[in-house]
Amino acid sequence: MKTNDVILQTTTKVVFFIIFLFSIHIFFAGHYTPGGGFVGGLLTTGAIVLLLLAFDLKTVQKALPFNFTIMTAIGLLLALGTAAGAIFFNVPFFTHAFDYFTLPLFGETSLHTAIIFDAGVFLVVVGSAITIIQSIGGDS
Amino acid sequence: MEFVLLIFLPIVAALFIPLLFRKIKGIHTGWFVLAVPVVLFIYYTTFIKTTMDGGHALSELQWIPSLGISFVSYLDGLSILFSLLITGIGALVVLYSIFYLDKNKEKLGNFYVYLLLFMSAMLGVVQSDNVISLYLFWELTSISSFLLIGYWFTRDGSRFGALKSMMVTVFGGLMMLGGFILLGIMGGTFSIRELIAQSSTFVGHEFFTLALVLILLGAFTKSAQFPFYIWLPDAMEAPTPVSAYLHSATMVKAGLYLVARFTPIFAASEVWIWLVTGIGLLTLFWGSLFAVKQTDLKAILAFSTVSQLGLIMSLLGAGAITFHVDEALFSFAMFAAIFHLINHATFKGSLFMIAGIVDHETGTRDIRKLGGLMSIMPVSFTVAFIGSMSMAGLPPFNGFLSKEMFLQSMLAIRHFELFNFSTWGVVFPVVAWIASVFTFIYSFYFVFKTFAGKQKIGKLPRKPHEAPFGMLISPVILAMLVVTIFFIPNVVGKWLVKPAVMAIQPYQYSHPSEVGVHVSAWHGFDSPELWLTVGIVLIGGLLYLSLSKWQKFYGIQPDTLSLNALYDTTMMFSEKGMNRLSRIYMTGLIRTYLLYIFAFLSVTTIAMLFLQDAFAVDMSSFSKISAYGLINAVILLLAVAFVLLSKTRLGAIISLGAVGYSVALFFVIFKAPDLALTQLVIETVSVALFLLAFQHLPKLSDHGEKKSHKFVNAIIALGVGVTVTLVALSSHSQKLVQSISQYYKDTVETEAGGGNIVNVILVDYRGFDTLFEIAVLAIAGIGVLGMIKLRLARKESSDENK
Numbered sequence: 001m002k003t004n005d006v007i008l009q010t011t012t013k014v015v016f017f018i019i020f021l022f023s024i025h026i027f028f029a030g031h032y033t034p035g036g037g038f039v040g041g042l043l044t045t046g047a048i049v050l051l052l053l054a055f056d057l058k059t060v061q062k063a064l065p066f067n068f069t070i071m072t073a074i075g076l077l078l079a080l081g082t083a084a085g086a087i088f089f090n091v092p093f094f095t096h097a098f099d100y101f102t103l104p105l106f107g108e109t110s111l112h113t114a115i116i117f118d119a120g121v122f123l124v125v126v127g128s129a130i131t132i133i134q135s136i137g138g139d140s
Numbered sequence: 141m142e143f144v145l146l147i148f149l150p151i152v153a154a155l156f157i158p159l160l161f162r163k164i165k166g167i168h169t170g171w172f173v174l175a176v177p178v179v180l181f182i183y184y185t186t187f188i189k190t191t192m193d194g195g196h197a198l199s200e201l202q203w204i205p206s207l208g209i210s211f212v213s214y215l216d217g218l219s220i221l222f223s224l225l226i227t228g229i230g231a232l233v234v235l236y237s238i239f240y241l242d243k244n245k246e247k248l249g250n251f252y253v254y255l256l257l258f259m260s261a262m263l264g265v266v267q268s269d270n271v272i273s274l275y276l277f278w279e280l281t282s283i284s285s286f287l288l289i290g291y292w293f294t295r296d297g298s299r300f301g302a303l304k305s306m307m308v309t310v311f312g313g314l315m316m317l318g319g320f321i322l323l324g325i326m327g328g329t330f331s332i333r334e335l336i337a338q339s340s341t342f343v344g345h346e347f348f349t350l351a352l353v354l355i356l357l358g359a360f361t362k363s364a365q366f367p368f369y370i371w372l373p374d375a376m377e378a379p380t381p382v383s384a385y386l387h388s389a390t391m392v393k394a395g396l397y398l399v400a401r402f403t404p405i406f407a408a409s410e411v412w413i414w415l416v417t418g419i420g421l422l423t424l425f426w427g428s429l430f431a432v433k434q435t436d437l438k439a440i441l442a443f444s445t446v447s448q449l450g451l452i453m454s455l456l457g458a459g460a461i462t463f464h465v466d467e468a469l470f471s472f473a474m475f476a477a478i479f480h481l482i483n484h485a486t487f488k489g490s491l492f493m494i495a496g497i498v499d500h501e502t503g504t505r506d507i508r509k510l511g512g513l514m515s516i517m518p519v520s521f522t523v524a525f526i527g528s529m530s531m532a533g534l535p536p537f538n539g540f541l542s543k544e545m546f547l548q549s550m551l552a553i554r555h556f557e558l559f560n561f562s563t564w565g566v567v568f569p570v571v572a573w574i575a576s577v578f579t580f581i582y583s584f585y586f587v588f589k590t591f592a593g594k595q596k597i598g599k600l601p602r603k604p605h606e607a608p609f610g611m612l613i614s615p616v617i618l619a620m621l622v623v624t625i626f627f628i629p630n631v632v633g634k635w636l637v638k639p640a641v642m643a644i645q646p647y648q649y650s651h652p653s654e655v656g657v658h659v660s661a662w663h664g665f666d667s668p669e670l671w672l673t674v675g676i677v678l679i680g681g682l683l684y685l686s687l688s689k690w691q692k693f694y695g696i697q698p699d700t701l702s703l704n705a706l707y708d709t710t711m712m713f714s715e716k717g718m719n720r721l722s723r724i725y726m727t728g729l730i731r732t733y734l735l736y737i738f739a740f741l742s743v744t745t746i747a748m749l750f751l752q753d754a755f756a757v758d759m760s761s762f763s764k765i766s767a768y769g770l771i772n773a774v775i776l777l778l779a780v781a782f783v784l785l786s787k788t789r790l791g792a793i794i795s796l797g798a799v800g801y802s803v804a805l806f807f808v809i810f811k812a813p814d815l816a817l818t819q820l821v822i823e824t825v826s827v828a829l830f831l832l833a834f835q836h837l838p839k840l841s842d843h844g845e846k847k848s849h850k851f852v853n854a855i856i857a858l859g860v861g862v863t864v865t866l867v868a869l870s871s872h873s874q875k876l877v878q879s880i881s882q883y884y885k886d887t888v889e890t891e892a893g894g895g896n897i898v899n900v901i902l903v904d905y906r907g908f909d910t911l912f913e914i915a916v917l918a919i920a921g922i923g924v925l926g927m928i929k930l931r932l933a934r935k936e937s938s939d940e941n942k
Contacts, residue, residue: 026817032895034813036902038910042821049828069925072918079911094907098893110893114903117910121903124914128921129825135928137832 005054012054019047027122028115037118041125048130057138068130075123082117144199144213146183147263150176154256161249169248170238176256177230180263184215184223191217191639194651203273208330214269217639217652221478222266222390222397224636225485229389230259232614236493237381239611240500251291251379258284258386265394271320271330275313278358281391282309288386289378301374304707308361308371316358316398322351323405332401336646339405352406355398356415363395365453366423369446370703376438380496383438388445388488393481396449399456400477400644407463407647410559417457417553421571423450428578432585432687433694437495437505440586441488444531447579448484451546452477454572458549461556462648468656469552471648475633475657476545478640482632483538483625487530490618491586494524497611498590503601507585512595517606521591523619530622532583532680533576533673538625541659544669547572551668573672580680585687629659735856742859749866758873769809776802789837797827814898 020043027040051060086095098112153176161169190197196216203210215223234255241248261284264277282305290302320330326342327335342348359365364372375387386392399416406412427447434440459474497520498513499505514521526537533543550572554565606612625632638652649655663670683690699705725736749755779802782795800823807816884897884905894900902910 030896030899031893031903034817034896034898036814036896036899038902039814039818039821042818042825046821046824046828049825052832053828069922072921076915076918079914083907083911094911096892096904096907112893114892114894114900117907118899118903121910121914124918128917131921132924133829133832135925136829136836 008054012050016047016051019043019050023047027118030118031110031112031114037121038125041122042129044122044126045129045133048126049133052133052137057134061134068127068134070127071123072127072131075120075125075127077120078123079117079120082113082120085113142199142201143183143197143215144201144211144267146180147211147213147260147267149180150256150259150263154253154260157252157256158249161252165243168238168243169252170234170241173252173256174231174234174238177227177234177259181224181227181231184220184227187215187220188635188639191215191220191643192635192652194639194642194649196643198269207272208270209272210270211264211273212269212331213267214333215267216643217636217641218397218400218478218643219267221482221636221640222393223263225393225482226259226262226266226390229385229485229489232489232617233381233385233389236384236496236611236614237379239608240381240496241379247291251288254284254287254291255382255385258288258391262390262394266397269332271323271332271335274332275317275320278316278362278394279310279313281386281394282306282313282362285309285375285386285391288382289375291379291382292377295377297374298377301371301377305371305375307711308368308707312358312361312368315354315361319351319354319358322347322354326351336404339408342405343408349409349411352409352412353415355402355406356412359395359398360419361395362398363392363449363453364423364446365395365419365450366426367703369423369427370707372446373434373439373442376436376442380438380492380499383441384489384492384496388441388492389485392445392449393452393485396452396456396477396481399453400640403456403460403463403644404646407460413457413460413559415457416460417454417568420450420453420455420457421568421575423447424454425571425575425578426450428575428582430694431582432578432691435507437498437507437510437586437590438492440507440582441492441495444579444582444586445488447575448480448488448531451575452481452484454568455480455546455549458553458568459644461553462645464558465556466648467555469555470549471655472545472552472657473549474641474644475637475655476542476549478637478644479629479633479659480539480542480546482636483530483542483622486618486621486625487527487537487539490523490615490622491527491531493611493615493618494520494527497607497615500611501602501607502604507589509596509599510590511593512591513604514591516595516604517591519612519616520607521587523612523615524587524591526619526622528583528587532580533676535661536626537622538629539622540673541626541629541661543576544663544673545659547576547669547672573676576672576676577680577683580676581684581687584680584684626661633657633659735853738860739856742856742863745863745867746859749863749870755866755870756873757869761872763810766809769806772802772805772809776806790834793827793830793834797823800826814896 023040023043026035026043027037028035030036030040048060048064051063055063082096083094086093089095089097096113096117098110098114100108100110102108153173157169157173160172187197194217196214198215199213201211234252237251237255241251258281261277261280265274265281268274268277286302286306289305290298292298293302323335323342324330326345326347327338329335361368361371372387372392376383378387424447427443427445427450431440431443431447434443455473455477458470459477461470462474495505497517498510501517502510502513504510530537530539533539547569550569553568556565634652638655638657641655642649642652725732776799779795779798783792783799786792786795800819804816804819804823807813807819881897884901888894888897888900892900892904894904
């Protein structure tokens with residue numbers, strides 16, 4: 001089915017980046033205010049779904065040339081790696097570490113291993129959701 | 141060094157095998173594998189000095205201390221003997237397999253991984269002092285045996301044999317676990333040494349006989365005793381090195397090991413002596429009788445293994461008599477059992493290797509097609525001759541010595557006066573003698589039908605010639621051992637057998653030198669064993685010469701009246717019966733399954749709620765009803781009604797989206813921004829997903845549902861609604877334990893360095909949950925991808941059994 005909806009397509013090009021940036025914000029804000037990897041991932045998924053609705057599957061695949069199955073795997077490895085990494089510091093599995101640093105540009109910031117775990121969650125959510133959507137949508 | 145870790149050495153080595161197989165094409169992978177058993181063999185020989193003095197070595201690795209489960213390597217005479225057998229025969233078999241399996245045609249990566257897995261498992265079985273880890277290793281041997289039998293998995297016979305052995309041995313293993321747990325309950329410990337120490341208190345316990353029978357079931361299935369032996373002949377589908385290793389020298393002896401190891405605990409029981417001796421003797425007779433019927437070389441050896449295992453089993457049973465009567469007369473049996481175990485490993489291992497060589501060089505194992513190979517394969521013939529004559533119990537081979545001791549022990553049973561043996565004891569030597577005659581016949585049958593007689597080279601698929609040098613090394617070493625042991629039986633006795641006997645009978649001996657058995661080949665003309673042997677040779681020789689006249693009588697037994705037929709019918713029945721049973725409730729419609737799930741959920745929950753009198757409502761902590769909430773609830777209800785009444789799928793999907801959004805609004809009203817955010821996005825994505833898949837869905841159909849169906853559906857829906865409401869009210873109104881939310885509030889800043897409790901719970905407090913959730917999510921994604929891409933449903937031919 002060939003769609004040629006100029007208004008939707010033009011708006012999507014702008015809105016996609018807004019949603020995507022918002023999802024990144026939500027992802028990083030997660031530890032202190034509402035948000036986190038799961039919601040962030042879902043928002044990104046929503047943005048990609050919007051692209052899919054406005055354009056067709058092939059165009060989107062060309063614009064975002066990622067293998068989402070591998071993205072899922074990377075996400076899982078990241079999450080598991082963060083959890084397992086604790087073992088090497090002689091603390092129980094899944095012990096997170098955090099500290100406060102003063103970084104240029106950002107001021108006082110807390111750096112937290114939980115964010116790596118959350119990034120894994122983010123990737124798994126995006127990866128598997130888009131894998132499902134692509135395989136169902138691409139099926140004829 | 142913690143030598144318990146050495147049990148795992150083969151498994152660790154197995155990790156590198158696929159890599160070596162892929163990367164290094166020039167060298168046969170077996171050469172790398174060979175190092176493992178050789179190193180272990182040399183290492184374990186250093187313990188002989190300790191065990192000869194009646195000592196033992198102990199090494200422990202904690203596993204689940206809270207449940208009393210650990211890996212303990214307990215090396216006494218018995219364990220060392222078995223460990224040496226496993227690694228020694230293992231090394232020879234690996235060496236043999238290097239020449240037997242072609243490095244370019246075979247999947248050596250798989251083969252050696254399974255073989256090393258087995259080696260670890262077997263070492264674990266014979267060294268574990270903890271019954272639970274023993275059970276773990278026990279089942280691991282079953283699994284690796286399954287994998288090895290099914291190594292050529294494209295053959296029907298391999299798959300069938302693999303499954304059969306798995307079914308029988310795992311069944312026995314589970315029974316054995318039951319026995320172990322009963323022992324654990326009786327003794328309050330899982331350590332075999334501690335159980336043995338307090339074994340006198342078990343006699344008369346209500347679980348004692350039950351535990352005994354269950355453990356014997358495990359031993360009998362593994363050691364192919366009657367009537368469980370049926371898996372062993374089918375296991376011969378495995379590559380010959382595997383048959384030589386697992387199915388004659390080591391794994392099938394795990395059952396013997398188990399019986400020997402638990403003798404100090406159960407020897408007090410009459411049931412033990414009767415069962416072990418009786419079943420052993422019956423198996424000896426049965427196996428030797430049917431070995432003569434077989435026409436496949438490996439099948440003859442399989443039945444002969446069954447029979448020889450029965451022989452050792454009966455000796456172990458007879459050896460337990462010494463627990464009751466301390467007379468020198470009975471002390472032979474246990475020594476003979478261990479001695480014959482060693483001898484059997486040497487001659488049967490070499491015979492299997494020869495069967496493999498014959499198969500390899502001529503292309504067939506059918507004894508009717510073979511004959512006259514003596515002049516073509518002189519070395520193979522010599523080895524086969526030595527092995528067979530030892531099996532038949534003739535001098536100057538080691539089988540003669542242990543066979544004489546066996547007959548001596550069986551004759552001694554006549555003098556045992558407890559447990560009705562005084563009336564029935566005379567049966568034992570008679571059966572033993574008849575079985576020995578048949579053993580003599582099949583030994584001759586095996587070697588002379590293959591190597592002597594007329595040459596039938598024209599009938600063979602391949603032009604036969606002597607095997608390559610490398611392939612002959614292992615069987616020749618074993619054959620040399622067969623002869624050597626005949627001349628130095630007492631050295632072997634002192635080094636290996638007596639320490640093992642002491643380990644089995646700690647109630648009788650405190651030092652190996654107290655085992656007062658001296659092996660000699662000549663007992664004088666007045667010894668009854670000599671005349672029994674002479675009788676065996678005479679009668680057996682006559683029967684062998686007239687074999688062609690009476691072998692056809694085996695055909696009388698109809699195939700439907702055999703144990704194999706019983707197994708087949710049971711398997712067919714359970715498969716078909718279960719299939720029929722599940723077809724009754726599996727309709728293939730998701731709506732039916734949802735009905736089951738919801739009906740079960742609401743019925744059990746409501747029943748528990750009222751049985752436990754758990755229902756309570758406390759209105760004091762409810763929030764006030766706001767105007768927004770009220771309006772939102774009305775919208776929610778309307779949307780739900782639309783879902784139900786909608787005639788088209790599109791309408792239903794959009795209404796469902798409305799339901800989701802109004803739920804999200806509730807989260808907003810009750811100040812749960814995280815949930816609201818997630819719910820909103822989820823709804824958006826899932827509606828979009830529906831729209832994507834929409835065009836592929838069939839038209840809405842009622843699948844032939846009638847009014848009465850709708851009525852049932854309505855009742856169940858109502859039931860679920862009521863259940864959830866009641867549970868929500870009850871759980872809100874009463875708190876069994878203090879809510880954890882205060883703890884989160886207190887520690888979120890200090891312990892987790894965060895501010896948003898919801899997210900910190902997800903990534904930190906309950907990170908495990910999240911980890912598994914994303915794993916499930918990933919599996920679901922890959923599953924959908926797989927189902928759509930592969931279209932399994934349309935490829936019915938992909939079922940390999942069709």
